[in-house]
Amino acid sequence: MNAVSGSANDTPTGANAHAHFDHDVTIVGAGPVGLALAGWLARRSATQGLSIALIDAREPEDSAGDPRAIAVSQGSRTLLEALAWPHDATPIERIHVSQRGHFGRTLIDRHDYDLPALGYVARYGAIVQALAQAVRGTQVHWLHHTQAHDPVVENDGVTLPVVSAGVERHLRTRILVNAEGGLYRTPPQRDAQAETEEADEANTKAAPPAAETKRTRDYGQTALVGVVTLAAPQPHVAWERFTNEGPIALLPMGGVRGADYALVWCCSPAQAERRAQLSDADFLAELSVAFGARMGRFTQIHGRAAFPLGLNALDALVSGHGRIAAVGNAAQTLHPVAGQGLNLGLRDAHALADSLAQHGATPRALAEFAGRRAFDRRMTIGATDTLARLFTVDFGPLAALRGLALTALEFAPPVKTALARQMMFGQRS
Numbered sequence: 389m390n391a392v393s394g395s396a397n398d399t400p401t402g403a404n405a406h407a408h409f410d411h412d413v414t415i416v417g418a419g420p421v422g423l424a425l426a427g428w429l430a431r432r433s434a435t436q437g438l439s440i441a442l443i444d445a446r447e448p449e450d451s452a453g454d455p456r457a458i459a460v461s462q463g464s465r466t467l468l469e470a471l472a473w474p475h476d477a478t479p480i481e482r483i484h485v486s487q488r489g490h491f492g493r494t495l496i497d498r499h500d501y502d503l504p505a506l507g508y509v510a511r512y513g514a515i516v517q518a519l520a521q522a523v524r525g526t527q528v529h530w531l532h533h534t535q536a537h538d539p540v541v542e543n544d545g546v547t548l549p550v551v552s553a554g555v556e557r558h559l560r561t562r563i564l565v566n567a568e569g570g571l572y573r574t575p576p577q578r579d580a581q582a583e584t585e586e587a588d589e590a591n592t593k594a595a596p597p598a599a600e601t602k603r604t605r606d607y608g609q610t611a612l613v614g615v616v617t618l619a620a621p622q623p624h625v626a627w628e629r630f631t632n633e634g635p636i637a638l639l640p641m642g643g644v645r646g647a648d649y650a651l652v653w654c655c656s657p658a659q660a661e662r663r664a665q666l667s668d669a670d671f672l673a674e675l676s677v678a679f680g681a682r683m684g685r686f687t688q689i690h691g692r693a694a695f696p697l698g699l700n701a702l703d704a705l706v707s708g709h710g711r712i713a714a715v716g717n718a719a720q721t722l723h724p725v726a727g728q729g730l731n732l733g734l735r736d737a738h739a740l741a742d743s744l745a746q747h748g749a750t751p752r753a754l755a756e757f758a759g760r761r762a763f764d765r766r767m768t769i770g771a772t773d774t775l776a777r778l779f780t781v782d783f784g785p786l787a788a789l790r791g792l793a794l795t796a797l798e799f800a801p802p803v804k805t806a807l808a809r810q811m812m813f814g815q816r817s
């Protein structure tokens with residue numbers, strides 16, 4: 389969604405203005421972050437009497453086949469459980485972090501933090517279904533199968549073109565929330581001829597509205613995901629294993645004897661493409677070599693899929709003269725190495741619901757929201773980016789350094805605790 393500035397002359401102001409707005413707050417995107425925001429806002433905003441719309445091009449049921457399993461942190465569980473909680477979430481009691489072929493490992497155990505679990509693993513679709521159920525019973529006006537297009541910002545609100553069943557209409561809202569999510573897309577290869585033609589064309593046109601500035605990084609990696617079954621599982625233990633190709637995560641998903649694990653295997657796009665063509669047996673044989681034999685043989689895999697990995701983080705959460713806020717993946721797309729994308733998005737959404745409930749659908753609420761989220765975003769995006777780069781480079785001396793870092797964590801409990809707490813709870817204010 390790219391906002392453009394519109395004419396201020398045709399917009400109502402003052403006491404009459406309310407009649408001209410379809411909604412106070414319009415949320416585009418009913419992924420987990422947009423849904424959580426709608427649910428929290430509906431509960432919190434009764435005193436403000438806010439009218440809330442939620443728009444999505446799809447329905448929650450369409451997420452059932454999404455191949456992602458998500459590690460939901462203990463902090464997110466605390467935020468979510470009053471609203472909704474997926475029925476199939478599996479607790480993580482211990483996390484084992486190590487390097488393939490190099491020394492150094494660290495263990496994080498729930499008992500060290502006196503917690504029921506360090507986090508939980510749930511299917512993306514189950515999280516969406518649970519949240520959708522919670523939103524259905526509220527006053528939120530939910531538009532399914534409706535595609536939102538670029539909004540036009542005016543001085544007292546935003547006009548949003550939407551298309552449903554081939555019919556276009558314009559919704560007016562005081563505050564627009566971009567929860568459109570999305571995944572990292574590899575930038576298209578550009579050929580010199582096309583660039584020259586575009587430059588010539590640009591020179592003959594008026595300058596377009598300033599684009600939002602963002603921080604981007606292509607990690608040159610793809611995540612292969614699927615659900616694997618292990619011969620000698622350790623139920624409720626999650627594994628993060630750094631290899632010379634990238635991290636491999638195995639997240640417990642229950643199943644018979646706790647033998648099902650969600651796999652996230654990060655490797656080069658070329659290797660990912662090649663592995664996607666392998667039979668299940670050949671794929672598992674390569675995985676066994678890459679991961680090692682710590683949990684016995686990999687006996688089965690299903691639901692294989694691939695996701696390109698990169699960082700895409702907006703510099704500012706609020707735009708459009710203070711009337712448009714971004715949350716979740718629309719604000720930042722992270723490498724999954726630390727399992728932080730959704731967790732950070734949920735903290736964004738919770739803070740935004742809080743600010744809107746307190747200050748109403750006003751630019752003041754959005755300014756407060758942006759201020760509250762700045763530190764946590766900086767910490768989480770920075771830590772994830774550093775981990776992704778440090779642990780995805782195949783360079784001898786770096787492997788030794790990583791081994792030292794993992795060992796040092798074992799002998800420096802305060803540092804390990806600080807890191808674990810950031811990953812489990814983030815920073816909220």
Ligand SMILES: Cc1cc2nc3c(=O)[nH]c(=O)nc-3n(C[C@H](O)[C@H](O)[C@H](O)COP(=O)(O)OP(=O)(O)OC[C@H]3O[C@@H](n4cnc5c(N)ncnc54)[C@H](O)[C@@H]3O)c2cc1C
Pocket residue numbers: 416417418419420421422443444445446456457458459460534535536537567568569570571611613652695715716717718724726727728729730731732733
């Ligand atoms: C392999 C992998 C593993 C991951 N593991 C973890 C993990 O362990 N822990 C974690 O916290 N995070 C993890 N993540 C990140 C997590 O998946 C995302 O952060 C999360 O899904 C973002 O949710 P969202 O609601 O912001 O966006 P999305 O889930 O992308 O939802 C966006 C919604 O907006 C709708 N939409 C988009 N555009 C429009 C439009 N123009 N009009 C109408 N509707 C629209 C879409 O239909 C969709 O329903 C992982 C990601 C990947 C790729």
